[in-house]
Amino acid sequence: MSTVNKAELIKEISGVNPLKCMKCGKCSASCPSFNEMDIKPHQFVSYVVNGDIEALVNSASLTKCLSCFACIERCPRDVKPAKLIDAARQLVIRQKGETMLSPNEIPELLDPETPQQLLVSAFRRYRR
Secondary structure, eight states: OOHHHHHHHHHHHHTOOGGGOOOOOHHHHTOTTGGGOSSOHHHHHHHHHHTOHHHHHTOTHHHHOOOOOHHHHHOTTOOOHHHHHHHHHHHHHHHHTOOOOOGGGSGGGOOTTSOHHHHHHHHHHHOO
């Protein structure tokens, strides 16, 4: 798959138009993982626009993003950087050929101590 196709796939999965970004940096300023990320949320948007997808999928930011959506709340242009990061995660999973869980497999994996926020985050991430 070409880099252009990967960038388009990230846009399709996320449902985000990264061209709306005005690079104000409010998303990165509100990110609790800012210091841990090698590509900050506002930079992530630029990478998608520029088609530099290989750098994104090899970035530590994919695992450092908490999916807390603070960046989405702060964005004045409704760009949703966290959704782009999540879409890049999905791209990596699909490239590895990993499969998603079926609904029937989920109950046996649940533990009464599992935080509900984890379940909601996993649902958001893997329902596509």
